Amino acid sequence: MSNVIELKNVDKSYTNSGFLKKTTCAHILKNISLQVEKGTTLGLVGESGSGKTTTTRMILRQEKPTNGELFYEGKNVEELTKEVEEEYRNNVQVVFQNPYSSLNPKMRVGEIIAEPLVITGKYNKEEIKKRVRSIMEKVGLAQDYVERFPSEFSGGQRQRIAIARALIQNPQLVILDEPVSALDVSVRGQIMNLLKRVQEKNKTTYIFISHDIATVGFLSDTIAVMYFGTIVEYGKTEDILENLRHPYTEMLISSDSVRNLSEAEEESGEIPSHYDEPKGCPFAGRCKYATDECRNVTPQLKDIGDGHKVACHNAESITLKSVVKINRRKPEYQI
Amino acid sequence: MNILEVKNLVSQLNTEDGVLHIINDVSFAVKEDECFGIIGESGCGKTMTSMSILGYSDRIGLKAVSGEILFKGEDVLKFSKKRLREYNGKEAAIILQDPMQALDPLFTIKDQMIETIRRHQKVSKKEAEKIMIETAESLSVAKEKLNCYPHQLSGGMLQRIVGAMVLSCRPKLIIADEPTTALDVTIQLQYLKLLKRLQKEYHTALIFISHDIKVISMMCDRIAVMYAGEIVETGTRDDLFYHPKHPYTQALFKATNIDGNIRERYETIDGAPPNLKEEIAGCPFAERCQYATDACISGKPEVVKINDEHTVKCRRIADE
Numbered sequence: 001m002s003n004v005i006e007l008k009n010v011d012k013s014y015t016n017s018g019f020l021k022k023t024t025c026a027h028i029l030k031n032i033s034l035q036v037e038k039g040t041t042l043g044l045v046g047e048s049g050s051g052k053t054t055t056t057r058m059i060l061r062q063e064k065p066t067n068g069e070l071f072y073e074g075k076n077v078e079e080l081t082k083e084v085e086e087e088y089r090n091n092v093q094v095v096f097q098n099p100y101s102s103l104n105p106k107m108r109v110g111e112i113i114a115e116p117l118v119i120t121g122k123y124n125k126e127e128i129k130k131r132v133r134s135i136m137e138k139v140g141l142a143q144d145y146v147e148r149f150p151s152e153f154s155g156g157q158r159q160r161i162a163i164a165r166a167l168i169q170n171p172q173l174v175i176l177d178e179p180v181s182a183l184d185v186s187v188r189g190q191i192m193n194l195l196k197r198v199q200e201k202n203k204t205t206y207i208f209i210s211h212d213i214a215t216v217g218f219l220s221d222t223i224a225v226m227y228f229g230t231i232v233e234y235g236k237t238e239d240i241l242e243n244l245r246h247p248y249t250e251m252l253i254s255s256d257s258v259r260n261l262s263e264a265e266e267e268s269g270e271i272p273s274h275y276d277e278p279k280g281c282p283f284a285g286r287c288k289y290a291t292d293e294c295r296n297v298t299p300q301l302k303d304i305g306d307g308h309k310v311a312c313h314n315a316e317s318i319t320l321k322s323v324v325k326i327n328r329r330k331p332e333y334q335i
Numbered sequence: 336m337n338i339l340e341v342k343n344l345v346s347q348l349n350t351e352d353g354v355l356h357i358i359n360d361v362s363f364a365v366k367e368d369e370c371f372g373i374i375g376e377s378g379c380g381k382t383m384t385s386m387s388i389l390g391y392s393d394r395i396g397l398k399a400v401s402g403e404i405l406f407k408g409e410d411v412l413k414f415s416k417k418r419l420r421e422y423n424g425k426e427a428a429i430i431l432q433d434p435m436q437a438l439d440p441l442f443t444i445k446d447q448m449i450e451t452i453r454r455h456q457k458v459s460k461k462e463a464e465k466i467m468i469e470t471a472e473s474l475s476v477a478k479e480k481l482n483c484y485p486h487q488l489s490g491g492m493l494q495r496i497v498g499a500m501v502l503s504c505r506p507k508l509i510i511a512d513e514p515t516t517a518l519d520v521t522i523q524l525q526y527l528k529l530l531k532r533l534q535k536e537y538h539t540a541l542i543f544i545s546h547d548i549k550v551i552s553m554m555c556d557r558i559a560v561m562y563a564g565e566i567v568e569t570g571t572r573d574d575l576f577y578h579p580k581h582p583y584t585q586a587l588f589k590a591t592n593i594d595g596n597i598r599e600r601y602e603t604i605d606g607a608p609p610n611l612k613e614e615i616a617g618c619p620f621a622e623r624c625q626y627a628t629d630a631c632i633s634g635k636p637e638v639v640k641i642n643d644e645h646t647v648k649c650r651r652i653a654d655e
């Protein structure tokens with residue numbers, strides 16, 4: 001087993017020191033530890049604002065953690081040699097949550113998609129052209145779009161430009177931040193199938209963020225559920241979706257099955273604030289199982305068996321239910 | 336009463352390499368108080384149609400060749416600059432698909448929201464601030480986030496802020512272009528409920544664009560299905576979900592993972608949408624349609640009326 005990426009006890013705070021304003025500090029990521037094995041997918045799910053994108057910023061090294069360490073293939077990224085450093089930059093690709101702002105508006109789409117190949121300096125013009133054409137076809141973009149600029153595309157087409165660019169040079173690790181949110185179901189299916197095929201063929205590793213539970217479940221081997229800057233549940237996809245043990249995971253997954261607005265539960269309890277952190281479990285204010293202990297003592301992420309980790313004082317005592325079924329395994333009677 | 340009537344709208348885009356046929360004879364009407372849904376493939380012209388309704392065509396280089404867009408009986412395509420300024424934001428407004436296109440990175444959220452509210456409503460700064468905080472809190476955006484700059488917020492927060500900005504101006508017609516793509520399901524439900532509540536309270540008409548069929552079915556009274564710049568089917572929610580007639584609508588629902596369970600592979604619709612460079616002589620879906628005949632490829636299908644609300648553009652249904 002080899003981990004492509006490992007985060008160990010990563011913290012991230014942002015300090016705001018405005019002129020004539022008092023300095024405030026927001027503690028955005030708290031003690032995040034994650035491992036992603038080669039050729040597998042880690043799914044990140046959680047509430048909007050819980051720190052999923054910030055976690056990927058650490059991995060992309062756009063920002064440094066305030067505390068904690070990041071390892072690439074077992075090596076601390078702060079101590080990489082020049083060559084490995086370069087390899088890392090080439091081999092880690094990303095599809096940003098907001099595709100439009102991440103595409104250079106002055107470049108033609110053909111150039112945008114080809115860029116990661118061009119940077120490696122290993123391919124001639126003909127080869128590059130061929131690969132651009134092939135990946136565009138795979139993501140469902142017409143060939144005559146190559147000369148266009150990003151502003152000349154629809155939301156979903158921009159998202160596919162970003163995906164084509166991220167996949168073109170068979171990277172080792174791809175971070176996909178809501179990569180299919182703007183696509184119709186048919187194109188979404190096409191992209192999801194493509195991602196799976198690419199992974200099977202090239203042993204690509206993915207970190208996949210989505211609010212759509214079914215989409216995350218489709219691709220992920222392991223899932224981390226985030227809430228207010230912490231990981232509240234972490235484990236194999238089957239454990240998280242079918243055998244979930246954290247009340248927030250239950251809430252997230254049961255909201256997914258609501259088919260009628262009037263059956264949606266009225267939201268009670270406040271969203272915790274970064275500037276006035278609650279004592280105890282951050283979810284306690286909204287949790288129907290919360291006890292005094294929850295409101296006073298912050299629960300730690302604990303292994304409850306077989307690598308399934310939960311941060312909840314009541315994990316062993318409450319019974320939660322899941323509404324998702326996984327039909328991924330091929331029927332056993334089939335030869 | 337219809338607040339909006341789009342009648343036989345045909346719009347084209349002149350580009351470096353020729354004319355693109357973006358909107359091809361689109362007609363639909365939206366009633367006051369109603370939530371009207373639009374679904375369709377990526378790139379079929381949903382955002383372009385919305386921009387036209389808001390009178391932004393000129394700004395994006397889209398030329399209406401024929402047709403009308405009647406807002407309370409007045410043609411938006413004929414609005415003067417002055418009339419357009421009144422209309423935009425105050426009478427009709429859009430929650431943009433990409434939140435960053437609606438926000439200025441150089442100003443705090445608070446400054447931008449208060450400015451927007453006061454541009455459209457005659458209220459004091461204090462009152463505007465109150466409206467802002469109320470709307471933001473009902474979308475679970477913490478108060479202190481309002482003092483932040485856009486880059487300091489998460490994707491879903493930005494999306495909610497942009498929604499809050501439009502809602503707080505209380506326009507008569509709101510177009511929501513995929514307003515919840517970056518929201519987790521819990522917050523999404525909250526957002527949708529708020530949208531529905533405000534729509535009832537202020538008698539707002541809502542056009543809701545989404546790829547999420549579940550969300551569309553929760554929100555909308557009537558739904559239009561768009562394909563390659565045409566509306567191929569319109570009907571009530573029940574008409575469409577239980578009796579879809581157009582082969583594209585049927586294929587779309589078949590590809591939808593309705594029960595939310597996880598499977599081995601996704602269903603897709605074979606083939607690709609047509610090139611918009613050429614005017615399509617027949618049905619735009621014909622090339623991918625399992626029932627297509629020569630007639631489908633060579634000539635436009637008539638609009639067939641199934642009942643008062645349910646219409647479909649398909650020869651096969653017409654011939655039945």
Ligand SMILES: Nc1ncnc2c1ncn2[C@@H]1O[C@H](COP(=O)(O)OP(=O)(O)OP(=O)(O)O)[C@@H](O)[C@H]1O
Nearest residue numbers: 014028048049050051052053054487488489490491
């Ligand atoms: N530069 C920054 N300064 C201050 N706070 C920040 C900054 N960047 C992010 N944050 C805060 O960090 C928190 C987590 O943001 P992040 O973008 O990681 O959320 P997310 O889980 O990706 O949410 P979403 O699903 O909505 O995209 C948010 O509360 C956000 O406001």
Ligand SMILES: Nc1ncnc2c1ncn2[C@@H]1O[C@H](COP(=O)(O)OP(=O)(O)OP(=O)(O)O)[C@@H](O)[C@H]1O
Nearest residue numbers: 151152153154155156157377378379380381382383
């Ligand atoms: N400036 C432009 N130049 C050329 N083509 C354009 C331009 N802007 C948009 N298009 C094309 O117009 C078509 C309709 O775009 P539109 O943004 O309305 O799609 P959409 O239905 O909103 O799709 P999505 O669901 O992906 O957002 C697309 O095929 C797009 O490529």
Ligand SMILES: [Mg+2]
Nearest residue numbers: 053097489490
């Ligand atoms: Mg994010």
Ligand SMILES: [Mg+2]
Nearest residue numbers: 154155382432
């Ligand atoms: Mg669009």
